[in-house]
Amino acid sequence: MPKKYSYMSQCGHPGCREAKVYKFNTIREQKEWGEGFGGLEWRCDRHHRMLDALSPAKRKVIIEGVVRTVEDSGYIVRHHEKVFDFGDSQISTVHGQGFTIYADDFPDGAILKLTAEISL
Numbered sequence: 001m002p003k004k005y006s007y008m009s010q011c012g013h014p015g016c017r018e019a020k021v022y023k024f025n026t027i028r029e030q031k032e033w034g035e036g037f038g039g040l041e042w043r044c045d046r047h048h049r050m051l052d053a054l055s056p057a058k059r060k061v062i063i064e065g066v067v068r069t070v071e072d073s074g075y076i077v078r079h080h081e082k083v084f085d086f087g088d089s090q091i092s093t094v095h096g097q098g099f100t101i102y103a104d105d106f107p108d109g110a111i112l113k114l115t116a117e118i119s120l
């Protein structure tokens, strides 16, 4: 098995400890990937989607994600074959108080509809 090189990106939000690990076959691939990234910092789901955070002024949000199979790009270490595709982000597992939903458990095209609402 050829040696793999990994690179860990940590969320750019101050104080956040979330990280994502990428894998490469060669150091050259890793360098080219870094150049293609254009210096943009990675943000975890929480900090990438801060506009979706509820507040006293925005007390309800409904989002939908469609299950789809992901092709292996060869760069991202994946533990799942499927994701919930929300358009601007994809995630393989959705957690909430009292539930966990794995995209792998559902057929392509299934729609996850999440509603969060807070009453004041």
Ligand SMILES: [Zn+2]
Residues within 6 Å of the ligand: 011, 012, 013, 016, 017, 018, 043, 044, 045, 046, 047
């Ligand atoms: Zn973060």
